[in-house]
Amino acid sequence: MSETRKHKALPKAQILIEALPWLTRHNGKTVVIKFGGNAMVDEELKAAFAQDVVFLHHAGLRPVVVHGGGPQINAAFEKHGIVSEFKAGLRVTTEEAMDVVRMVLAGQVQRELVGLLNQHGPLAVGLTGEDAHTITATKHRPEIDGELVDIGRVGEITEIDTGAIEALLADGRIPVVSSIARSQDDGHVYNVNADTAAAALAAALGAETLMVLTDVEGLYEDWPNSDEVISRLTASQLEKLLPELSAGMVPKMEGCLHAVRGGVQTARVIDGRVQHSILLEIFTNDGIGTMVVPDEQEGDSE
Numbered sequence: 020m021s022e023t024r025k026h027k028a029l030p031k032a033q034i035l036i037e038a039l040p041w042l043t044r045h046n047g048k049t050v051v052i053k054f055g056g057n058a059m060v061d062e063e064l065k066a067a068f069a070q071d072v073v074f075l076h077h078a079g080l081r082p083v084v085v086h087g088g089g090p091q092i093n094a095a096f097e098k099h100g101i102v103s104e105f106k107a108g109l110r111v112t113t114e115e116a117m118d119v120v121r122m123v124l125a126g127q128v129q130r131e132l133v134g135l136l137n138q139h140g141p142l143a144v145g146l147t148g149e150d151a152h153t154i155t156a157t158k159h160r161p162e163i164d165g166e167l168v169d170i171g172r173v174g175e176i177t178e179i180d181t182g183a184i185e186a187l188l189a190d191g192r193i194p195v196v197s198s199i200a201r202s203q204d205d206g207h208v209y210n211v212n213a214d215t216a217a218a219a220l221a222a223a224l225g226a227e228t229l230m231v232l233t234d235v236e237g238l239y240e241d242w243p244n245s246d247e248v249i250s251r252l253t254a255s256q257l258e259k260l261l262p263e264l265s266a267g268m269v270p271k272m273e274g275c276l277h278a279v280r281g282g283v284q285t286a287r288v289i290d291g292r293v294q295h296s297i298l299l300e301i302f303t304n305d306g307i308g309t310m311v312v313p314d315e316q317e318g319d320s321e
Contacts, residue, residue: 038302045301046079048227049188053217053274054086054132056234058291068232069135071297072193076142081188084195085220087213088128095123107161108266112171112210120210124197133195143193148200149208151183154216156200156209174200174209176216179223196220218274222281229278230300231271232291237309238272251310254279275311286311
C-alpha cells in the first residue's frame with residue numbers, strides 16, 4: 020500500500036477509535052428514540068435516521084423507536100375533510116378523527132419506518148400501544164380557564180407494560196412503537212402525545228438514554244434574544260425553566276424531566292435536521308443538543 024493511501028485511511032480509523040469509550044459505555048444498554056419533526060418528512064433525513072438506528076443496534080445497543088405523525092395526520096385530515104382544532108395545545112380528536120389517526124400512525128408512518136429499517140436486515144417490528152397492553156390510557160381532560168374540557172379521544176397514560184418490547188429486544192429486534200394507547204376503561208383507543216409516550220416507555224424499560232428529535236438545536240438559553248443552546252442541565256434546573264418554554268417544547272422537556280426522574284440516566288433533545296445527529300450525540304465527545312441529567316449527577320462529568 021502506498022504512503023498516500025495509508026494516510027488517507029488514517030482519519031477513518033481515528034474516528035472509529037474516538038467512538039470506542041462510548042461503545043464500551045453503551046454496550047447492552049437500551050436507548051429510546053422519539054422520531055419526529057423534519058426528520059420525519061425529509062427523505063434524506065429519514066434514510067439517515069434509519070441508518071443511525073441500525074448502527075446503534077449493530078454497535079451493541081438496544082434501540083426502541085417511538086413515533087407520532089403530526090404532518091401526516093394533518094394531510095390525511097385534509098384529504099378526509101376533517102377540520103383540525105386545537106385546545107390547550109392538543110389536537111381535539113373525535114371518534115371519526117381517531118380512526119384516521121390510527122390508520123395514519125399504524126398503517127402509514129410506522130410501516131414506512133419499519134420498511135426503511137428493514138432495508139438493512141430483518142430487524143424492525145412495528146407495534147402500537149394497543150399491542151400486548153403496551154400503553155394504557157384514560158381520557159385526558161385539560162383545564163382551560165379553570166374548567167375541565169373534553170377534547171375527545173386524547174389519552175393520559177396510566178400504565179406501561181414492557182413485556183412485548185422486552186421480548187423483541189431479547190430476540191435482537193428493533194421495536195417501532197406508534198403512540199396510540201388502549202383504553203383502561205371503555206374498550207376504545209386513545210391518541211397519546213408521542214413525546215410523553217417515549218418518556219414513559221424509557222422510564223418503564225429502565226433505558227439508559229431518551230433521545231427526542233426536534234426541529235431546533237436544543238433548549239435555548241434566552242430565546243428569542245439569544246440562540247445560545249444550553250448543553251446540559253439538571254432535572255431541578257429544567258423544572259424551574261418549564262413555565263417559560265414555548266408550547267411545542269413543553270411536552271418534550273416534560274418528557275425529559277419525567278424520564279430522568281423515573282431512573283433514565285440522561286434525556287437529550289437533539290436537532291433532527293442534522294444528518295446522523297443520533298450518532299454524533301452518542302458516539303462523539305461534542306454531542307449536539309441539550310442533555311438533562313438527574314440532580315445527584317450535578318457534579319459528575321459527562
